Amino acid sequence: MSALLRIEGLTIAPAVDPSRSLVNDVSLTLEAGRTTCIVGESGSGKSLTALSVMGLLPPALQRRAGRIVFQGNDLTAYTQSQLQDVRGKRIGMIFQEPMTSLNPVLNIGFQIGESLTAHLGLTGKPLKDRVRELLAQVGIPPERADSYPDELSGGQRQRVMIAMSIACEPAMLIADEPTTALDVTVQAQILSLLADLKQRMNMGMLFITHDFGVVSDIADDVVVMFRGKVVEMGPVQAILGNPQHPYTRALLDCVPDAEGKKPLKPIDYAWLNEHAA
Amino acid sequence: MSEVILSANGLTKTYRQRSGRFGFGTTLVKALDDVSIALKPGGTLAVVGESGSGKSTLARCLLQLQPLDAGEVLFEGRNLAAMSGAELRSARRHLQMVFQDPFASLNPRMKVGEIVGEGLLIHKLGSVSERRDRVMRMMERVGLSAADTHKYPHEFSGGQRQRIGIARALVLEPRVVVCDEPVSALDVSIQAQILLLLKELQAEMGLSYLFISHDLRVVRHVADDVVVMHRGRIVEQGEVAQLYADPQHEYTRNLLNSIPGHRQMAGASK
Numbered sequence: 076m077s078a079l080l081r082i083e084g085l086t087i088a089p090a091v092d093p094s095r096s097l098v099n100d101v102s103l104t105l106e107a108g109r110t111t112c113i114v115g116e117s118g119s120g121k122s123l124t125a126l127s128v129m130g131l132l133p134p135a136l137q138r139r140a141g142r143i144v145f146q147g148n149d150l151t152a153y154t155q156s157q158l159q160d161v162r163g164k165r166i167g168m169i170f171q172e173p174m175t176s177l178n179p180v181l182n183i184g185f186q187i188g189e190s191l192t193a194h195l196g197l198t199g200k201p202l203k204d205r206v207r208e209l210l211a212q213v214g215i216p217p218e219r220a221d222s223y224p225d226e227l228s229g230g231q232r233q234r235v236m237i238a239m240s241i242a243c244e245p246a247m248l249i250a251d252e253p254t255t256a257l258d259v260t261v262q263a264q265i266l267s268l269l270a271d272l273k274q275r276m277n278m279g280m281l282f283i284t285h286d287f288g289v290v291s292d293i294a295d296d297v298v299v300m301f302r303g304k305v306v307e308m309g310p311v312q313a314i315l316g317n318p319q320h321p322y323t324r325a326l327l328d329c330v331p332d333a334e335g336k337k338p339l340k341p342i343d344y345a346w347l348n349e350h351a352a
Numbered sequence: 353m354s355e356v357i358l359s360a361n362g363l364t365k366t367y368r369q370r371s372g373r374f375g376f377g378t379t380l381v382k383a384l385d386d387v388s389i390a391l392k393p394g395g396t397l398a399v400v401g402e403s404g405s406g407k408s409t410l411a412r413c414l415l416q417l418q419p420l421d422a423g424e425v426l427f428e429g430r431n432l433a434a435m436s437g438a439e440l441r442s443a444r445r446h447l448q449m450v451f452q453d454p455f456a457s458l459n460p461r462m463k464v465g466e467i468v469g470e471g472l473l474i475h476k477l478g479s480v481s482e483r484r485d486r487v488m489r490m491m492e493r494v495g496l497s498a499a500d501t502h503k504y505p506h507e508f509s510g511g512q513r514q515r516i517g518i519a520r521a522l523v524l525e526p527r528v529v530v531c532d533e534p535v536s537a538l539d540v541s542i543q544a545q546i547l548l549l550l551k552e553l554q555a556e557m558g559l560s561y562l563f564i565s566h567d568l569r570v571v572r573h574v575a576d577d578v579v580v581m582h583r584g585r586i587v588e589q590g591e592v593a594q595l596y597a598d599p600q601h602e603y604t605r606n607l608l609n610s611i612p613g614h615r616q617m618a619g620a621s622k
Contacts, residue, residue, distance in 0.1 A: 116539045116540070116541050116542075117539050229403070258402040258403055258566060259402070259566065259567075259568065259607060259610040259611060259612070260402060260606060260607060260610040261402075262610065262612065263609070263610040263612070266612070285539060285540055286540070286612060287540070287613065288569070288611065288612030288613030289612045289613075291612070291613045292612050292613060325541075326540065326541060328544075329540050329541050329543065329544035329545075330540055330544075330569070331544070331547075331567075331569040331570050331572060331573045332569060332572070332613075333568060333569050333572055333596070333608070333611045333613070334572065334596075339544045339547060339548055339573060340544065341541070341544045341545040341548055342541045342544070342545075
């Protein structure tokens, strides 16, 4: 059992226009207990790659080719009901918007408990106890289980999302820009919480972001995507310290540093196109 | 008075919030609590803080888009808070704003040329053809083409819309521009382009910026002076390099330590 997740030659295109690939021949691997970051601009295909792992692509998009092997099984051959069993139980997912991904009319205790009932058949007292335990684990007082999402701050809501995603102790966690909507101080708390949980539960984490600061904080490996293709991948020190591809270098050049020493350089797309061709 | 173009003294603003059972009770939230700032001509003053710290309220109160409870705003020595509506309108020609959300701040039913030219029309500057020329020049200056004036906002990407927002603010040749999180809705690659554009325009037109942001890395690049706000109060202010190198207040230190990418530089590996 070497790799937890292996994506091989994944290609995604709109159903109406199969020749226009949005994700083009993407391959990557993720090991248990490690974090792989997918970095790229909007439209680079990073979220689509993550969604296709869960079989959650919108109906207008189709997977044209490629295999997604999770714990030795090819998820692309799974039926919907088999996938239901994987989602939330063996793979957890955290979405970008903590404000919109929670149901406003259900209390958070119920929402965290939902997947426990569905996958593990927990009900009654054991379920309540487990929910309280999960809340404590993500740093929310357990008595807040009866609160509704609008009574919580943005950071707390994101913690609830994390509690939901780790409820069944999945082997892998997919986090799609989990901290983009949050303040820096809250972001730092959430990142260290995720790193801590990953270590404790030996999860593999697929982390999607466009922030290189976040990447350097939490990643073990980095995958850089540009217009649907992987342009560079490797260990985090190598990618950040010694980027090989011109796009990675250009992207790193536009990130302002906290010291203010580095001159900002915008991406020159014309030059990139020339060299990519 | 020559050293400061825009200053605020003792600004206070309180919001009433419904609370308690069925919202029958009210609590008072102090969004601004005795806030004083000074903006130098040609300089950039950044206001940083978390959400809810009062930085956007400060921006709105400075431009008198919201009434103040107490305090005065001096623009070139004149108190904006005491002006009549007509005086204020003419003063606003020199006080413009670039908004945070490039998707919500442009009227979807107006063509881009109309949006950018509306300020000129309101302030009755120039003839029809002069106005058109100025709009065209400004559009080209911010990196859009003359043909774009006939399009609608939805035809543009986020970065291009923010350029339209900048063109709209700068076509009036203002002296002070308040930028409320102008790049936080944009990708890093686009963010750098917009920041550089703002810097170039500042040098060309001699603008003074009040730059509101929660991103301390961006602030480090654009600001000359920084004001740190927390819960409606200014906890620390000073020259940018000094404040980053030697923060005095606990809250500022906490903010600076939260900048992502810091941990690696500190050499601590998880």
